[in-house]
Structure formats: C-alpha cells, structure tokens
Amino acid sequence: MTTKIVKIDGEHLDFQAIEEAATLLKQGGLVAFPTETVYGIGANALNEASVKRIYEAKGRPSDNPLIVHIAHLDDVYKYASEVSEVSLRLMNKFWPGPLTLIFNKKATISKFITGGLETVAIRLPSNNIARAIIEAAGLPIAAPSANRSGKPSPTRAKHVIEDLDGRVDMIIDGGKAQIGLESTVLDVSSGMPILLRPGSVTKEMLEQEIGQVQVDPTLMGEHEKIVPKSPGMKYKHYAPKGKLTVIYGDENLVRNKINELVREKEVAGVKVAVIATYEDEQMYQCENIIVIGSKNNRTEIAANLFKVLRMMDEQAIEFIYTKAFSEKDIGMATMNRLLKAAGNQKICL
Template sequence: MCLSVIQTIILTEEDMKLESNRKRVSHALRASKLVVFPTETVYGIGANALSPIASKLIYQTKGRPSDNPLIVHIAHKEDVYKYIESASDAAVKLMHAFWPGPLTLIFKKNDVIPLETTGGLETIAIRLPRNDIARQIIIDSNLPIAAPSANLSGKPSSTAFKHVMEDFMGKVDIMIDGGQSEIGLESTVIDTTTIVPIILRPGFVTQAMIESVLGYSITDQSSTGPSGEVKSPGMKYTHYKPKGEVMIIDGSIEHMAAYVKDAEIKHPDKSIAVICEVEYIHDFTCKVRSLGSLNDQNEMANNLFSALRDMDEWGIDIIFIHHISTHGLGYAMMNRLIKASGYHIINV
C-alpha cells in the first residue's frame, strides 16, 4: 500500500507544556492518526488501540507483519481491568512492583480491544510507561495507546529523536521530541496467562528481579524459536538489523582483533567496523563504535541501538560485534544483538 506524504508536526518537550499542543495530540489520536512519542525504553509510534483502522495504519506505516502484536499503553494500573478477562496473582504482584516502568504483561483479552491491535490473538500485551510525556498523552486522549517501537520494521529501535526523523518524517501526523531515551532497550515482556509466568522478551526488568518479587522461579523462552502463535513482539521476525552483514565474535579480544584484521585483508573493497566496549577500541585498526564501559551496563544498553544505526550512517558493509557478558542487563542486550546478527555467532 502506498501511503501519502503527511505534513508532520514536530513538538518538543517544552511545547508539550502548553495545553493547546496537548489538545492537538489528543485530537490526532482520537481521529485515528499516528503520533510518535518518547518513552523511558525507546520511542513509540502510537495510535488509538480501540480503533482497528488506527492499528492497521501502524502496521502499514512501519511495514510490520499484521500478526506481530502491538503493546497497549495505559496511564493507570486500574485501567488494565478495562481490557482483560482477569489478572493472575503473579500479574498483580508484578504490576505493583514494576508499574509504571519497563515491564509489559500479557493477559487474556476481553472484547474491548480489537483483534487488529493484538495481531489476531486472544491475548493482549499491556504496559504502563513511566515517561511523563507518554503518560500525559494517554491521560489527555483518554484512550489506550497501541505503540510498538518507532522504527521501520526490521531496523534498530529508535532511542534518539533523529532516528524517528529518519524513519517517519512525512509519514505520521505528530512527532514529539523527548530527547535521548532513558533506558534504550524495549520493555521486558512476561506472559502471565500461564500457571508459571514466562519471559518472552528480556529487558531492563531482569529475571532475577521478577523472581525476587514472585518468590519462585519462572521460565525464559526469549531465546527459543517461535512455535504456533507468537504473543510478544520481537520473537518471530527479523529485528534490529543494519544494512551490512552482522557477526558476533565470541572469544578473547586478542583473538577477535586478529580475526577482524584478517577480514580487512581478505575484503579490501569492503567497509568494516567493530562495535565493542570502550576499553577495547584501541585494539582494532578499522572503524570502531563504542557501546560504553564494561563497568556500566546502563550506558551500554543506552548506546546499543544508536551504535547499530551508526553502521548504516557510516555505510558499513561488514560489522563485527564483541560478545558482551550476559550477566544482568547484558542478557537483554545480547538478545537484541543476536537477532541483529541473524544468529550469526563466530567463536574465535
């Protein structure tokens, strides 16, 4: 489907303090139009979750497969009960512990939210963001907002406003500049429709944090291939990939440096770059993009998608990424990087 060019309105965080601008955003959402807005995780491309037309427009604009469910964003904990059949004891504990915040919970849906929003599923993914702008537009519009990450399907998620400008200028009605995303990784997704909750996508809220609240062990299916229906975004299709070939190198930094040097010799006509921790940037002779310090996982997570997008900006043909530690937040980062590489991991 060919979408017509739209005169996109850009609003800043300061602009959103004006009631007239907040009304402009609310009116757009009520009219089933698209609004790009910041959250604490990544930028989202949002629309009225109650409108099949609006949800279809999200899929069309992103180029997103229509069976890949959208996350519904709400402004208050109690709003969740408007859209679900029931909440398990585990779900209630997790809502109280982590909402508002970077945790998405999956419930059995009622008939209020259309199937066009849930990817044809009888389950619904819901999150209560903690970002002030995100919550304000939900409150002002008095609507649940369906909002996947604001990137063209398959590309790295957007954590800076320039990313959404690249992908959606002239394709959405309003874009709100909220600066750099606070976290830089999409939310953790937990299926609470099962007897024991299941992690479908790792994120800032780790398995250890969840188990600490629940008091028992849960299951992680985020690294397994999908079978049957897919309840969470980020499980079924290619994600986070720059245009160049992406390879993860697992091994010592000395062995990785030798492997990359050999690739430079074998492919003199190719542009090669490395993504790694700042401590290792001087070990390579090619272009290098630092993720941040080994000692600061939050910094590394915040830089991850920007680093992947920089590869396209630099015109890189072959991208080597150092396999980072999977401890703590590193597990969620490696989840994204492995998918960006198409599961192409080289042991050296």
C-alpha cells in the same frame, strides 16, 4: 502527508501540544512520542483502522502483536479478562515502568492488534510525556517502536524523523530515551510466568518478586518458526543495513578473529566497522571503530546499542563485527537485540 514535529520538555510539559497530540489520536491519527524505553508510534488501540495505519507506516507484519499502553494501573481491568495475584505484585512493583505483561484479553481488544491471539500485551509507561498523552486521549494506545519494521529502534526523535516523516501525523521530540531498549515482556496469561523479551526489568528482578520465571527458548537463538506472542520474537529485528556478525569466545581469540575478518574486507575494498568498548578499542585494527560504552557498564552498552547500529547506517558500513557482551542482568536484553539484529549470525571460537 505532512508530519508536524513538536518539541516538549518532559519536566515542563506543554499541555497545548499534549492536547493536540491527544486530539489526533482520538481522531484516528498516528503520533510518535518518547517513552522511557524507546520512541513509540501510537494509535487508538480500540480503532482497527487506526491500528492498521501503524502496520502500514512501519511496514510491519500484522501477525506481530502490538503493546497496549495505559495511563493508570486500574485501566488494566478494562482490557485483561483475568489479573492474577502474581500480576498484581508485578504491577505494584514495576508499574509505571519498562515492564509489559501479557494477559488473556477481553473482547474489547481486537485480535487485529494481538496478532490473532487471545492474549494482550499491556504496559503502563513512566515517561511523563507518554503518560500525559495517553491520559489526555482517554484511550488505550497501541504503540510499537517508532521505526520502519526491522530497523534499529529509535532512541532519539531524529531517528523517528528519518524513518517516519511523512508517514505519521505528529512526532514529539522529548529528548533521548532513558533506557534505550524496549520493555521487558512477561507472559502471565497462564501457569508459570514466561519471559518472552528481556529488558531493563531483568529476570533476576522478576524472580526476586514472584519466584521462578521461565525463559522462552527462542530468546537467544532461532526464531522464524514460532507464533509470536510478543513483539520482537519472530522476525529479524533492529537490523542495520550492513551484515552484522557476533563473535563469541576467549577475548584474545575474538580480537584476533575480528582483526582477521576486518583485514579480509578491507583488502576487498569493502567498508567494515567494529563495535568496541572503551577498554578494547585499541585492540582492533580497523579504520571504523564505534565505541558502545564501557565493558563494566552494562546499562551504558544497552542504552547505546541502537544508536550505534544507526550510526553504522549513517556511515554506509557494509560489514560489522562485534564481540559478544556479558549476558548478566540487562546484558541479556542487549545480547537478545544484538543477535536479532544479526539475524543470529554468529561465530563461536
């Protein structure tokens, strides 16, 4: 398959290219496009054959649910069997934007895209290009992250090209994804809302709007035995090729431990790297140090995480060490992704 690559300015939309992408989707094709979170690989959510192509292109397990993207808030009523008052408050506050809500589904949504569940994940993105494509297609678009399954999510078109060139019909280059982490996923299908995947819409922001939100116990730990109700819950995700380890503890102890581990690997002739902030870059004794941002800017660290993990692959790093970052606000999402990328491999000092 030859993949067509088209560049679109999100502020000055090329409607001819938008229509071309929409036509491909209506014909059962796959189109990768930017959203405000990460790049997505889209297909007609009402066409099982098209959705099957997503799983094939990504190499994704079919029990891993997909998020359905819509163009207008009212579209949710076409696919959700019940929309509660709590859901409405969240939609009115955070849509369009990086919040995915899980509803009980209508029969119009096949279990093929819900991982066999009776619930469906729905999001209304805010990215201009994504919204324009979905609206032009006139369809709900199933769109997981546009990467090979298990790899770091793509925040730039070049990441999508690296993973999916020749596997999708079109890739739209809309520049860098603004947020850099996937959407927050909140289950509102029954009873107390449950946070299944943290993101830039934080637990604190949700609770300010609707009161108490439960946190799924698998978010920051083991996850292999669960039935995934949301993308990113069950399998090792976001992982670089090298072995990643996260170190928790007192700053001085962590620094000393990382330097010790680095020395061991360098003596063994193994290529090793450290993920550091601007403030602690000079504390590490390692040839390969990649700065992720300022420790005082959790949004910056979140936005750079997947880019940094992909840089590790570009440099053929075999072992990667990083301290644990703050879990406050969006830091919870950063650490969720980091631990999943590490396969929960961590050292607590």
